[in-house]
Amino acid sequence: MKTEQENKSTSNRRDFIKTSAIAAAAFMIVPRHVLGGTGYLAPSDRLLVAGIGVGGKGQSDLEMFYKSGKADIAFLCDVDDRRAANSVKAFPKAKYYKDWREMLDKEHKNFDAVSVSTPDHNHAIQALAAMQLGKHVYVQKPLTHDIYEARILTAAAKKYKVVTQMGNQGASNDGPRQMKEWYEAGLIGDVHTVYAWTNRPVWPQGIPWPSKKAEIPKELDWNLWLGTAPEKDYVDKLVPFNWRGWWDYGTGALGDMGCHLIEAPFSVLNLKYAKEVEASVGSVYVDEFKRGYFPESCPPSSHVTLKFPKTNKTKGDVTLHWMDGGIQPERPEELEANETFGDGGNGTLFIGTKGKMMSETYSANPKLLPLSRNKDIKVAPKYARVPDGANGHYKQWVEAAIAGYGKQEVSSPFEIAGPLTEALLMANLAIRSFDIQKTVNGKTTYPGRYTKMLWDNDNMKVTNFDEANQFVKREYRKGWNNLTL
Incomplete structure (x- = not known):
């Protein structure tokens, strides 16, 4: 049997390990401005993006988010493997899904924002599902297929307090x-x-x-x-x-x-x-x-x-x-x-x-x-x-999403x-x-x-x-x- 002193010693070690782990985790998520210096990007200052529809325009959108220097592409989803191939090659660390519902269900704790670039008829249901999970959303134009859908997404952005942007990049020109x-x-x-x-x-x-x-x-x-x-x-x-x-x-x-x-x-x-x-x-x-x-x-x-x-x-x-x-x-x-x-x-x-x-x-x-x-x-x-006009439309959304709802202006919020x-x-x-x-x-x-x-x-x-x-x-x-x- 363990003595009282041994039990106390074991308990102290456990408390020390637990406290150290919490401190380490806290250090990993402190904002960049607290750490000081220039050019250092803390993990909390990077936006983890999941793409729904990652071929064609969806691919170029993801590339522009990544080029902002403040976003990582964490997940890719497309119903067509042919269309997704270039994005899969460009972002080899991103996990690939075919069904966006499965991706949101399984991975929603592992990303911050969603980019939707699918045919018009599926924009609203995909964007709303992401918003209801508290994810910031970037949705290609037009925002929706139906009038009712547009009204719902407009209300959802306010209700769920997420940063939104439609992909009409000329709004940032x-x-x-x-x-x-x-x-x-x-x-x-x-x-x-x-x-x-x-x-x-x-x-x-x-x-x-x-x-x-x-x-x-x-x-x-x-x-x-x-x-x-x-x-x-x-x-x-x-x-x-x-x-x-x-x-x-x-x-x-x-x-x-x-x-x-x-x-x-x-x-x-x-x-x-x-x-x-x-x-x-x-x-x-x-x-x-x-x-x-x-x-x-x-x-x-x-x-x-x-x-x-x-x-x-x-x-x-x-x-x-x-x-x-x-x-x-x-x-x-x-x-x-x-x-x-x-x-x-x-x-x-x-x-x-x-x-x-x-x-x-x-x-x-x-x-x-x-x-x-x-x-x-x-x-x-x-x-x-x-900055950078139409091309800056993407970085503007990334930075606003990192800052949080209501903190920074975007050109085409819902x-x-x-x-x-x-x-x-x-x-x-x-x-x-x-x-x-x-x-x-x-x-x-x-x-x-x-x-x-x-x-x-x-x-x-x-x-x-x-x-x-x-x-x-x-x-x-x-x-x-x-x-x-």
Whole structure:
């Protein structure tokens, strides 16, 4: 038997070891500024990131987080091993999963933040699941597929107190800040009309769903790729990119480019939620005499008009025109015949009571019109720039996540990105309503065409054409739970 002295000695050793371990652990997590010196990055100052969707844009996002010098890529998840291959090679220490739900369930204690770069239809359910675990999230544009989803994620960011950022990196460019300074200095008067346009889509749209199914690649988990979308057979060339042109998965040219081109009007004019929307869309010829519309597919071109109520930056309502498929607004009379409008294929134009200004994709290279006005601009910088502009968008989120919720500013938090995304999705609601059919006395009509949709923002519904409300919130496939806070 052990003596009382031996027991006491053993107990002291245990206490010493326990105390030493706690002290060592505490030392490992003290902030860098406490340790002193320059260039030393303590473990607590590094963000551990898990990527959901790690091919293509997802891969480049992860690389930019890593290049910030303050993030490590801890986990990778993708339903397609082919798409994930480059990220697996680039981050060999990161553990790889195919099912994001399994990754979150098993590893959530081992990372701080999640990057979501999957097809649009799965953004919301993946981002919300991460936020409910207290993870900071970076979500590629558009934030969500549906209006309801955007509203849920906007509320979730505040409820779960996590740092959020949408991947419209132009929001961190100097352009939006410079245009705000020009506008607030009164250089173009009060803005009442804005045009935004793109030459996209550059993928197939306005076509029927392929009748021939294809063999599912062995590297692709088709069920996981479908996620919330309806059950369908796999078809050739849908992945990795052409899903954008199908409503079940994508949001068309608006979802792809709208977040880049409409961000500046939201930033400069402090726009929030639209109050009405109407659309006209292009069609294709299915034969020599018949024009066709295919409701499963986004149209080849569209022109949407959104009206926003007066803000603290405007004297009245603001009308915003969106054009895609190569349609452009009338060239401003202040622009010479051979001067580039926007960047040629894309751009944003502000029309005020005293003048006009325009910018390119990502709100880059803003200019007053006529271009001769840009020689003598004397407006002092008022808003802090994001170091490295669009590229700095990633580091900005990393640093804000390390600092913690509410401690540092980001350019596109869900507070801003949510309403911006809703505007794009409201435009899509009007576009999709174009194909709604009604048959009365044997005659087919299209009551949603050329109809101004009036929007009740508080209740998230169109008040004068109820059929359009089916596009506010879709039903997820069986087995994929609907969003709840």
